[in-house]
Amino acid sequence: MGKHFRRLARSAKVDIVYDNGSESGTASRSQTVHIDPTLLFEHEGWSKGPAFKGIFSGTSIYATGPLASQLIKKATKEDCRKVDGRTTQPVNVTVAILEQVDSLRQQMTFNHRSPPLAIIPIVASLTTCLTCGLYHQWYAFSMILVGILARGFACLLIGSGNLVFDHPKPAEGSPPGDGVLGSEQDFVLLKGNEYVVNAVTRGRFFFRFRSKYACCMVEWCSILLIVQAIAQLVFIPQSKLFGQLMFVVSLAFSWAYDLWFSSFDKGEVQEAIFQQVLGKPSLIKFVFPNRVSAVVFLLLVSNDNPRTSGNPRKLKKIMDIFLPSNSEVWEIWKDTITERLKNRQALQFSDTHWNREELPLEDDRKLLKTLFGDAKDAEKAYAIFKSHDAGTIA
Template sequence: MPILDRPLRNSKFTLDSSGVAGFFGGEEAISAMATVHLFKGRQWLGWYNSPGSYTIAKRFGQLAASRFWDGLFPGPNETPEISFGLDGRPGPKYIASLSGTEMQTGHLGYLTMEKAKEVKGLMQIEGRETAPSNVALLELKDVKYDDKVPQRDLGNALVALIPVLISFAACIMCAIVADWFSCSMILLGIVSNGVACLVIGSGELSLDTVKKPAPGAPPGDGMLIGDDTVIVVRGAEKDVNAITKGKFVLTIGGGPTYDRIGLCSLLLLVQFMLQLLLIPQGSLFGQIMFLGTLGVSWVYNSYLSSLEKERIQAKVLFKKLGKPDMRKFRLGTRTTMTVFACLLVCDGMESPYGGIDPEKILRNFIPNNTQVWRRWRTKVIQQMKEEKSSPTSLIHLEVDQDDRSHLEGGDIQLLTTLLNDAKFAFVGYHKHFVSP
């Protein structure tokens, strides 16, 4: 006998929610599951009846690598890092200042570039504007590789208590009215999602890279070059390697077959099948309770999905890097940006530029090889040499008689404009980095 009379017991209306239980909210559930390694304690807060069990099972079941699991969950056996969105993004090109080495960075280079876009306190360098771009200066400290990547605080994850409490309350209400079909299916959903979060969330996130460069290796200073943003990176080789050659590594027990993840995915698949069969046998009240738990859980999963996983990853990365300072400058033309970036790369180097080739840096941004551009590069480099002794004089950034004798009127006007752009870069550099 039920403790309470079952509400809506005489209703002839039938609510068959089993058909959508395994598919509804699947993408949001996957996005929510992918945050389990980024928040402290998140793996302990998965005890709620989540929608999308079939979608989650098919997605993460592909991590399990054996003939049995490959047959049950066909698809590529991706690494845990790629499955959870911790790897796979191509990063910007990196050019080392001293060696001139060029390489394509990976996911951490991409996150660094995304972090630069969020830097507040943008400093404007005066000058004309045609194609505004940004230059950021990132100074890396001593990066520690001897422990795991720190996670974000639990604050956002604590919102999970809402679907957890509602799922348990709905389960108890169904038990009170003796709707055991609905009660058992809600409980199965709680258990299967909780176990999946616990097993998947048990993995440890760490940062891996070339930790010990060759003895005598020069500083790792260089530039990350994006579409409209350049990041000048300063630091020891081992520290810069964290961004240029590093990657997140997610270590989950049971690898490389990951049988425990396979079992969790199988449990989610069984949950989907049983809900498909048994929820229609429940009462209208129980079906409403079941659907209500799915709705609340979907809202929570959508909330986690809206937190921008890559933005959280960037914050986690910079916390691991020791929260280095990043200053950002906005420049009005590509010419001004090129000179300003070159000045930052050479800043602090002993003459002549500590082995850095300024012309090569300038050509990386502006490879044009016309007579105007060749003269422009020559004058900028001469001015950089003068900067060491007389930083307030811009004598070399003027059109001289030799220029007038070799260039036509239109070219002289263009050279004058380009040299004025360079002047703004020198003035801005002197204001922010040279003046006391």
């Protein structure tokens, strides 16, 4: 535990906050200390999210925040609609419609009370410590007392901080924040304004301490915890059997509480924080039989925003990211699809679209026809998405 606190001390950053005076009109400075909670709580709830590619903003983020990770987990559990078509490797696509909730702020503070059972190891430690004192078991008495003080100071330090969620505010007039989260076989399309999307992709958690001495306090806590562990190894064997028994009883209660607390369902806390920031976003999931249909569907859903005019350059850039092939057939197909999206035309094609003079090889024409068929399958899925109908696409 002492090593964890030493890592916390090294991650601490001192920031200067300016508060505007309401009466004098002057600004006063105050120092706060920010500490990264991922160094203390090493569980999946604080893991980073996947990469993000903005469709209209051009944003590219290689590692997103913990809310993105939580959203991905929700998407994996969502019921899906199956899309029929040319089968290669299935790709999951979830459309997350993000609405701005009233509780969303640029900086939010979360407070959670300690569970009532936390009193049990405290009472057990105090009882065994007093019992050792009454029976003159001073080695065990001193070691239990040092443990109470060391862990007590550590808990007071962490309890004095606030868990804060922070995300940047976009500039006025920013384009829609639509973008794609995910990996090779799992995509989550975020639809919403830039402010809400930033909360998912760039939001971060940290502990904030108002005291500028928090860095020193964390360092001293780490030293005290390390000294406590070493002293117990030295002095407890010198105590008599009764003192050793009292120490083991105190330790057993602490271990039992730590075991119970580690098994506590942290998902409820994570879900509560998620809902305060994002509410309950609507998730609609499809399983596409191939990557081409999945990417075209992403562009179709993004292109229905009235604020966008189907910029072919940006749409083709997204195509190049997720479909990196740049052969002549693929370039013809990409240019045709982006032009249709720009003009908001249906993805319906005939022989003249793939029997091109610039493609003398029959295999190239067959490939282009196949790609146009994949785009048509994506348009069928888009029609179901618009109507919010469930089922399998025929």
